Amino acid sequence: MAAPGAVLQSEWTKIRTVRSTVWTLALAFIVTVALSAVICLVIKSTFSDMSEGDRATFDPTSSSFAGMALGQLALIVFGVLVIASEYSSGMIRTSLAAVPQRASFYFSKVVVAGALALVVGMATSFISFFLGQALLGSHKVTISDPGVLRAVxxxxxxxxxxxxxxxxxxTMLRSPMLGLGILMPFFFLISPILSAVPKVKTVAKYFPDQAGQQIMRVVQEDNPAPYGPWAGLGIMAVWVAAALVGGYVVLKNRDA
Incomplete structure (x- = not known):
């Protein structure tokens, strides 16, 4: 039986020595911070041209995270490659031979990937916020303002x-191409489109990205979600738990 510490060390070694996973996390940070900074500069220079309605609903905090719209592309790729690349290369057989306890193998991978994502995510959110607010000039907020620290x-x-x-x-799909082929259209086409369609947008507000992104806002939208920021993140957490449990069930019950 492989020791939990040794399995964690093994998963950490895999992720940090594969250039594709390292670069996708780096790109998530760079793209989000850089694009958010550019958007904040544009907002500052065009703020006087905004309508009264746009000024009333302007959210300086969420503007600092505008680059997330593109930066999450790299996060999706990272999440898929963490596990699916082992299936495409055939390394999954070697991994499961070395760690036959599939629960230990899977959740060690989840812990390492989650820890890395948390570190990069927090660095990205705080740096994006402080840089964005500096570029917004007189339209900025401070992290001590109500709701701002929560959003960051x-x-x-x-x-x-x-x-x-x-x-x-x-993990459920067991293929990087299939995983990206489903997740990319969902997050970048299906979810945004359905959230704008009147007859289905109420349902779309409960999609993982639509619900989770409520935590980024401090100023309420014209058509707010029927739940608060933390409840929205809780809805996303339920999606995450369901996906992880589904991945474990597939890994446990299907041959590599």
Missing amino acids: FGTGLYMTFLVLFCVGVA
Whole structure:
């Protein structure tokens, strides 16, 4: 029986020595911070051109996380590659031969991936916030303002949950191409489109990304969700738990 510490060390070694996983996390950080900074600069220069309605609902805090729209692309890739790349390369057989306790193997991978995502997510959210607020000038808020620290901290948690959700889904699908082929359209096409369609947008608000992203906002939208920021993150956590449990069931009951 493999010791839990040794399995964790093994999963940490796998992730940090594979360039694709390291670079996807680095890209998530760079793209989110850089794009958020550019958007904050544009907002500052065009703020006087905004309508009264747009100014009334302007959220300086969430503006600092605007780059997340593209940065989460790299997070999805990271979450999928953490597990699905072992299936595509055939390394999953070697991994399970070395660690026949599938629960230990799977949850060690989940813990390592989640810990890395949490560190990168928190670094991304705090740096994006402080840089974005500095670039907004007189339109900025401070982290001590009501709801701001919650939004900054919650954004880091959202990034972590997104990675774990993708790990669970990719484990069920057992293919990087299939995982990316389903998750990319869902997060970048299906979810945004359905959230804008009047007859189904109420249901779409309970999708993992739509619910989780409520934690990033401090100023309420014109059409707010029927739950608060933490409840939204809780809804996303339920999606994550379901995906991870589904991944474990598939891994436990199907041959590599």
